[in-house]
Amino acid sequence: KTVVIDGNVIAEEIRTKIISEVGKMKKAVGKVPGLAVVLVGQQRDSQTYVRNKIKACEETGIKSVLTELPEDCTEGQIISILKKFNEDTSIHGILVQLPLPQHLDESKILNMVRLEKDVDGFHPLNVGNLAMRGREPLFVSCTPKGCVELLIRAGVKIAGKNAVVIGRSNIVGLPMSLLLQRHDATVSTVHAFTKDPEHITRKADIVIAAAGIPSLVRGSWLKPGAVVIDVGTSPVEDSSCEFGYRLVGDVCYEEALGVASAITPVPGGVGPMTITMLLCNTLDAAKRIFL
Numbered sequence: 193k194t195v196v197i198d199g200n201v202i203a204e205e206i207r208t209k210i211i212s213e214v215g216k217m218k219k220a221v222g223k224v225p226g227l228a229v230v231l232v233g234q235q236r237d238s239q240t241y242v243r244n245k246i247k248a249c250e251e252t253g254i255k256s257v258l259t260e261l262p263e264d265c266t267e268g269q270i271i272s273i274l275k276k277f278n279e280d281t282s283i284h285g286i287l288v289q290l291p292l293p294q295h296l297d298e299s300k301i302l303n304m305v306r307l308e309k310d311v312d313g314f315h316p317l318n319v320g321n322l323a324m325r326g327r328e329p330l331f332v333s334c335t336p337k338g339c340v341e342l343l344i345r346a347g348v349k350i351a352g353k354n355a356v357v358i359g360r361s362n363i364v365g366l367p368m369s370l371l372l373q374r375h376d377a378t379v380s381t382v383h384a385f386t387k388d389p390e391h392i393t394r395k396a397d398i399v400i401a402a403a404g405i406p407s408l409v410r411g412s413w414l415k416p417g418a419v420v421i422d423v424g425t426s427p428v429e430d431s432s433c434e435f436g437y438r439l440v441g442d443v444c445y446e447e448a449l450g451v452a453s454a455i456t457p458v459p460g461g462v463g464p465m466t467i468t469m470l471l472c473n474t475l476d477a478a479k480r481i482f483l
């Protein structure tokens with residue numbers, strides 16, 4: 193029987209701990225962690241993600257500051273806002289909501305976030321330090337960190353296991369592969385150019401699916417007993433749902449049941465963990481200063 197790994201329950205446990213630690217910090221030093229969020233443009237998905245992040249901050253006692261900029265803003269405008277937050281001692285974490293509009297140089301902008309405040313873990317030095325043995329990143333990006341946390345809390349041993357990561361984006365797939373290597377897994381990467389992804393996936397004890405393609409991973413792709421973490425969230429039309437669509441993962445959930453030993457559902461798996469890891473990173477950033 194396949195165990196369903198409940199991301200909502202695990203995220204809630206972690207958030208309860210964060211609330212208590214923020215409370216302790218307030219008592220000890222009279223201050224709370226602060227997160228600055230920069231949102232450019234009107235993209236609906238991004239607005240929803242940002243709203244959820246700010247709500248999560250409110251619920252855990254973390255201060256949040258939102259700066260919204262118009263779609264046609266300049267790199268200079270964003271950089272001057274980042275410089276202000278870099279210097280602001282009440283702000284411990286800064287995040288720039290991605291994707292940015294086409295005319296903006298994403299890597300140049302992410303490079304401007306002070307390393308000690310890079311709670312999304314997207315600064316090239318944090319990614320580089322994640323990749324290099326013997327070095328420690330200050331922050332690991334939230335979705336991969338959330339996936340590993342789910343594995344650990346579900347009692348899955350990572351060391352020595354064959355893991356496959358499907359996808360290699362800067363935000364999810366690439367840092368996911370690096371992080372699993374740090375946990376001593378043997379990691380394969382499957383991407384859009386991979387020949388016979390099914391064959392590679394079937395060898396894996398741990399499958400992390402992050403391609404953003406609904407039902408890409410069929411039940412037949414899975415080794416019996418594999419643990420499956422489904423990062424994908426693609427909207428598919430469904431008139432019976434509130435907004436006319438529902439979110440589906442990269443894995444054929446029904447087919448995976450009975451083959452996998454454990455699986456995360458979509459929604460309710462990785463999603464709640466991503467924001468929770470952002471809260472953890474912001475708390476850690478403040479702890480480095482205050483405690």
Ligand code: NAD
Binds near residue numbers: 359362364385386
């Ligand atoms: P992306 O589009 O930037 O990257 C997709 C990756 O998948 C690419 O590396 C590409 O090479 C690979 N890919 C494309 N087609 C493939 C195929 N047929 N076979 C194998 N690999 C293929 O997307 P992303 O930002 O990495 O996000 C991936 C998915 O994860 C999306 O559905 C996104 O919505 C979701 N996501 C969820 C969370 C969460 O918190 N739940 C967070 C971030 C992203």
